């Protein structure tokens with residue numbers, strides 16, 4: 001990353017975005033080789049909308065989320081790229097650091113001050129993180145420093161598939177939410193307790209006063225998930241990152257939680273980045289979609305385009321693998337041929353070509369496609385040789401305006 005990039009990051013940030021990820025690369029050096037978890041990921045999280053990140057296991061969804069919060073586990077590190085964040089309105093202080101919430105701020109796992117849990121990106125050599133328009137390059141922050149710790153929980157919260165990752169088993173649910181509120185919103189303990197009960201009511205808890213006095217193990221899975229959402233939202237974050245928060249729940253509870261998130265998103269006007277394997281969840285919740293495969297974005301588009309005019313053969317395969325109303329009950333669901341290659345191997349050409357029904361010999365197996373806008377749809381991008389603009393020569397001529 002150059003200094004020029006940092007000194008004027010807004011030039012690279014989409015106007016309506018809360019976060020712009022640009023050419024992000026993350027590696028995990030291991031004893032048997034380097035895992036290139038992210039290979040140049042670029043997308044925007046639109047302000048006040050829900051972005052779905054979808055892809056099979058190992059595509060890099062969670063690493064992307066953890067990179068934004070700067071909580072990539074060592075020895076993983078960001079090796080290139082920018083994560084530009086434009087915070088919401090200025091917040092009034094008054095909060096304080098408390099013992100219970102250290103490391104558990106607002107549902108986001110705090111980048112631990114302990115050694116070995118945060119990424120080893122070389123932040124010392126990077127230029128200042130914030131420009132005059134208030135855009136912060138999160139990759140430039142010290143992952144254990146005050147600035148990113150203030151952003152986590154207060155500006156960006158994260159909820160996980162397993163609520164116990166965020167909830168502390170030895171404190172009551174009400175105490176934990178109140179602590180998050182004390183940390184960032186008000187120094188008044190009574191007010192924080194009141195707001196904590198109100199938050200539990202807001203996420204649809206029956207008898208919130210009683211739930212506030214319960215310990216996490218006394219709640220069902222769905223209730224714990226609601227409690228975690230209450231904790232994550234207690235500081236009204238600009239961005240909520242949800243990493244498969246409904247995967248472990250039954251379908252009825254999942255539908256209730258998704259509806260709740262949609263309602264709260266509308267009410268608070270926050271942005272949500274929702275990570276999922278499921279196109280069904282994407283259809284229910286998301287406005288825009290990023291499809292990832294093997295550490296790369298292969299398609300991004302508004303949700304209607306993804307469902308009604310998908311371009312990438314991988315997106316098409318993901319859509320064929322979900323149950324559809326109106327399709328014969330006896331018809332088996334399609335599975336995507338083959339499996340994701342092991343993370344240590346580097347596939348030549350398009351990483352999806354060994355599994356792609358439309359792969360073209362001599363092109364897809366040799367040339368890495370470039371992401372390009374779909375003709376006539378400036379907000380729909382695809383990385384595939386079936387479409388114009390995917391080769392370096394075509395990209396160069398498009399850039400030259402030919």
Ligand SMILES: Nc1ncnc2c1ncn2[C@@H]1O[C@H](COP(=O)(O)OP(=O)(O)OP(=O)(O)O)[C@@H](O)[C@H]1O
Nearest residue numbers: 028035037056057058059060061062063064073343
């Ligand atoms: N701590 C780690 N050490 C080594 N490799 C890692 C580590 N964490 C993630 N990876 C690798 O990074 C790649 C992306 O992983 P990631 O967890 O982001 O995938 P994902 O799309 O979120 O998958 P899932 O849906 O299963 O959570 C994978 O190849 C994974 O093996």
